[in-house]
Amino acid sequence: MVLSERSRLIAAILIGIGLLLGIGSIPTAVFALRSTKAPAAVAPPVLEQGVFARVLRGQLAGKEAFTLLQHEGGFELITNAEFQGQTEEFEQRLATSLSLDADFQLQRYRLVQIVEYGDGTLELMGGQLTVSGDRAQSQVRWTHPEPYEWDQAWTLPDLPLVVLQPNVMSSFSVLVRLFQSLGAEEAVVAYLHPFQEEVRTARLRRLDPVTITFEGGEAKADRLELVFEPAGETLEILLKDGEFIGAVAAGFGEDRAFLFRWDLFPEGFSVKR
Numbered sequence: 001m002v003l004s005e006r007s008r009l010i011a012a013i014l015i016g017i018g019l020l021l022g023i024g025s026i027p028t029a030v031f032a033l034r035s036t037k038a039p040a041a042v043a044p045p046v047l048e049q050g051v052f053a054r055v056l057r058g059q060l061a062g063k064e065a066f067t068l069l070q071h072e073g074g075f076e077l078i079t080n081a082e083f084q085g086q087t088e089e090f091e092q093r094l095a096t097s098l099s100l101d102a103d104f105q106l107q108r109y110r111l112v113q114i115v116e117y118g119d120g121t122l123e124l125m126g127g128q129l130t131v132s133g134d135r136a137q138s139q140v141r142w143t144h145p146e147p148y149e150w151d152q153a154w155t156l157p158d159l160p161l162v163v164l165q166p167n168v169m170s171s172f173s174v175l176v177r178l179f180q181s182l183g184a185e186e187a188v189v190a191y192l193h194p195f196q197e198e199v200r201t202a203r204l205r206r207l208d209p210v211t212i213t214f215e216g217g218e219a220k221a222d223r224l225e226l227v228f229e230p231a232g233e234t235l236e237i238l239l240k241d242g243e244f245i246g247a248v249a250a251g252f253g254e255d256r257a258f259l260f261r262w263d264l265f266p267e268g269f270s271v272k273r
Contacts, residue, residue, distance in 0.1 A: 044069045044076075048243055052169035053262035054083075062092075063262060066170035068177075074107070075100040075177075079170055089118030096168055104178035106161045107131050109194070111168075121145065127194045131161065138194035154199050157190050164191040164202065169259055172237060173244040179204050179224065180242065203227045204237075212238060214269035221245065221271075236271065245269075 062083030234251030246260035
């Protein structure tokens with residue numbers, strides 16, 4: 001395969017990010033889901049797999065392919081997403097890997113982001129967040145167009161820990177799995193991503209099932225209420241057969257899912273009130 005000068009530049013910058021952070025597999029993380037598959041003989045079991053879509057102001061804003069793998073002693077979530085700008089011309093590609101323990105709590109989070117603007121300007125960034133006991137630490141490195149570093153450390157509360165990041169749509173799938181593992185009607189979790197200045201908490205509780213409507217039919221869905229503290233922003237989390245299928249901004253009076261499993265509901269779905 002012959003790489004263009006631009007592709008070589010991106011690959012070289014990503015290798016540099018990987019060396020800075022001590023994770024040389026960053027370039028593989030970005031391009032693997034586009035071009036390769038792990039050999040079937042050695043691939044770990046797939047617990048969940050699909051494609052999410054996000055809609056903003058009635059228009060498709062991005063898609064994310066995700067795979068949740070089961071390993072001995074834990075799980076790994078691998079994502080590859082593309083987003084398009086609506087207020088300005090840009091394309092963002094984001095690849096992430098979340099290492100989780102046997103209870104779906106966060107152990108390590110790695111990400112690579114490439115943003116290409118309409119004028120051809122590139123912005124490249126890589127980072128990781130690691131958890132050790134009651135401490136978490138992140139390293140983020142921008143290498144293009146200008147070098148920039150962002151390091152952060154947190155003391156963690158004695159709560160289950162997850163990543164909740166708008167651009168990692170399947171992080172809600174992990175949240176649902178963690179909540180199910182707790183076996184409770186209500187729970188409080190701590191959430192974090194590398195750009196947060198402080199650890200935040202969210203409250204989950206079970207709600208009555210609802211009917212969702214979509215092109216070609218309707219179906220029953222289980223439902224959770226997710227409240228982000230302290231602001232009180234509220235989402236309804238919808239599940240089908242135990243898997244996260246979408247979210248509705250119920251706190252804003254919305255019935256239409258702004259985030260949904262595109263491979264299951266290509267036109268999205270709404271909650272029937």
